[in-house]
Amino acid sequence: MSSPDTIVALSSAPGRGAVGVIRVSGPGVPQIAAGIIGGLPTPRLARLSCFLDAQGRSLDQGLALYFAAPSSYTGEHVLELQGHGGAISVDLVVSRLLELGCRLARPGEFSERAFLNGKIDMAQAEAIADLIDAGTAAAARAAVRSMQGEFSARITDLKTRITDLRAYVEAAIDFPDEEIDFLSDSALSQRLAAVFTAFASIAAAAHQGALLREGLTVVIAGLPNAGKSSLLNRLAGDDIAIVTDVPGTTRDVLRQQVHLDGLPLNLVDTAGLRPTLDVVEAEGVRRAHQEISRADRVLYIVDAAELDPRAIGDPAPKVEGIESLPAGVPVTIVFNKIDLIGAPARLDDGADPPRLFLSARSGAGMELLRAHLQAGVGYLKAESGAFIARRRHLDALKRARQHVQDAADILSGTRAFELFAEDLRLAQHALGEITGEFTSDDLLGEIFGSFCIGK
Numbered sequence: 019m020s021s022p023d024t025i026v027a028l029s030s031a032p033g034r035g036a037v038g039v040i041r042v043s044g045p046g047v048p049q050i051a052a053g054i055i056g057g058l059p060t061p062r063l064a065r066l067s068c069f070l071d072a073q074g075r076s077l078d079q080g081l082a083l084y085f086a087a088p089s090s091y092t093g094e095h096v097l098e099l100q101g102h103g104g105a106i107s108v109d110l111v112v113s114r115l116l117e118l119g120c121r122l123a124r125p126g127e128f129s130e131r132a133f134l135n136g137k138i139d140m141a142q143a144e145a146i147a148d149l150i151d152a153g154t155a156a157a158a159r160a161a162v163r164s165m166q167g168e169f170s171a172r173i174t175d176l177k178t179r180i181t182d183l184r185a186y187v188e189a190a191i192d193f194p195d196e197e198i199d200f201l202s203d204s205a206l207s208q209r210l211a212a213v214f215t216a217f218a219s220i221a222a223a224a225h226q227g228a229l230l231r232e233g234l235t236v237v238i239a240g241l242p243n244a245g246k247s248s249l250l251n252r253l254a255g256d257d258i259a260i261v262t263d264v265p266g267t268t269r270d271v272l273r274q275q276v277h278l279d280g281l282p283l284n285l286v287d288t289a290g291l292r293p294t295l296d297v298v299e300a301e302g303v304r305r306a307h308q309e310i311s312r313a314d315r316v317l318y319i320v321d322a323a324e325l326d327p328r329a330i331g332d333p334a335p336k337v338e339g340i341e342s343l344p345a346g347v348p349v350t351i352v353f354n355k356i357d358l359i360g361a362p363a364r365l366d367d368g369a370d371p372p373r374l375f376l377s378a379r380s381g382a383g384m385e386l387l388r389a390h391l392q393a394g395v396g397y398l399k400a401e402s403g404a405f406i407a408r409r410r411h412l413d414a415l416k417r418a419r420q421h422v423q424d425a426a427d428i429l430s431g432t433r434a435f436e437l438f439a440e441d442l443r444l445a446q447h448a449l450g451e452i453t454g455e456f457t458s459d460d461l462l463g464e465i466f467g468s469f470c471i472g473k
């Protein structure tokens with residue numbers, strides 16, 4: 019599958035740096051090496067070389083490293099030139115390489131070639147990009163796990179189990195005389211149960227990974243003056259939003275990212291929800307509703323000091339304005355300012371929606387809030403063996419599991435074994451999408467197009 023073009027890109031960060039790494043990949047590497055450093059170095063041995071222009075003058079001096087196909091990142095011949103990391107000196111060397119017949123690489127093109135040449139699968143390629151983009155140490159560790167193939171190995175294992183199951187059933191279809199004895203034993207249902215167990219454990223690890231990668235968007239909403247901005251500042255540990263006792267202080271949407279034990283939390287502070295004739299504030303309220311509709315969780319802040327004291331013990335207190343929240347977005351009602359009413363911090367998890375009593379001013383109840391947000395998405399604080407995962411992986415896992423479920427339903431209902439085998443085939447196909455066995459050009463473009471240049 020080797021591509022005829024030889025590509026070049028700066029693989030280290032652009033700008034000023036101690037070292038600039040220029041990577042060249044493709045069949046033209048031997049001839050290009052002859053042009054720029056006078057010949058191919060011994061594979062995998064660093065060689066101090068002058069990088070030469072067309073007249074044989076030195077453009078820069080540095081290390082040259084050669085990886086012979088197929089033992090390289092891309093699976094093609096690769097030459098790496100490690101020169102000085104000045105913007106101009108890097109440009110001069112890249113220009114010379116273009117002159118020698120390379121073309122500039124597209125974003126992610128080295129990794130795309132690695133994928134097309136079977137050096138890495140799709141989940142591993144995605145993990146490389148996620149490692150580079152990781153925002154926390156936990157996310158980076160999960161990305162390394164996926165990059166090294168742990169996630170793919172688990173998917174492959176699951177696929178093998180499903181293949182076995184299919185083979186078992188297809189044998190029965192091929193020998194209908196033996197069907198009854200062959201399938202009435204419990205071996206089949208045992209195998210099926212093992213497949214479901216494997217799904218559950220992979221889905222849990224992938225769910226953790228997706229949380230580490232994408233985080234949780236928490237929108238702080240409520241009536242004016244309830245203490246929304248105070249809560250944002252308290253969670254961020256910084257004086258980010260303006261806080262005053264004037265209702266309607268916040269109008270713009272304010273965003274701040276914090277981490278809860280490795281879980282990225284995208285906090286959004288919004289304008290207090292109230293009807294208003296002020297055009298600026300009305301726009302703020304409109305934007306607040308927009309944010310609420312996209313939230314993973316809404317913290318609906320209520321000023322506890324303004325509440326009828328009887329409402330506090332009420333299992334279903336009337337909370338003003340809460341009816342304006344859309345159905346389907348998880349909400350927690352946060353009774354703020356408990357310092358004013360002398361109530362203790364408390365989490366009422368059993369209530370629907372859950373209720374939390376805290377004080378943004380004193381900080382009482384903040385630990386309860388943090389734990390509640392983590393528990394709400396099933397985040398495990400401890401290192402959990404997570405694999406970095408994307409929505410597309412979770413989606414494929416879900417579809418695959420559904421196909422196996424459909425197969426199981428057939429087994430318990432009609433015993434139409436052809437349909438059973440067909441559902442298992444669909445499940446395998448969905449799993450194959452994760453590792454990239456089945457991919458469209460669109461998906462390739464989407465995934466590798468979001469990579470850095472030079473990766």
Ligand SMILES: Nc1nc2c(ncn2[C@@H]2O[C@H](COP(=O)(O)OP(=O)(O)OP(=O)(O)O)[C@@H](O)[C@H]2O)c(=O)[nH]1
Nearest residue numbers: 242243244245246247248266267268290355378379
């Ligand atoms: N006693 C007490 N006062 C608080 C607490 N939280 C906020 N306040 C006060 O309540 C007032 C409003 O706080 P903000 O954080 O600006 O409230 P907001 O909900 O962002 O208000 P808008 O942006 O106007 O919608 C300020 O005077 C805060 O100091 C709290 O826990 N206890």
Ligand SMILES: [Mg+2]
Nearest residue numbers: 246247267268
């Ligand atoms: Mg505010």
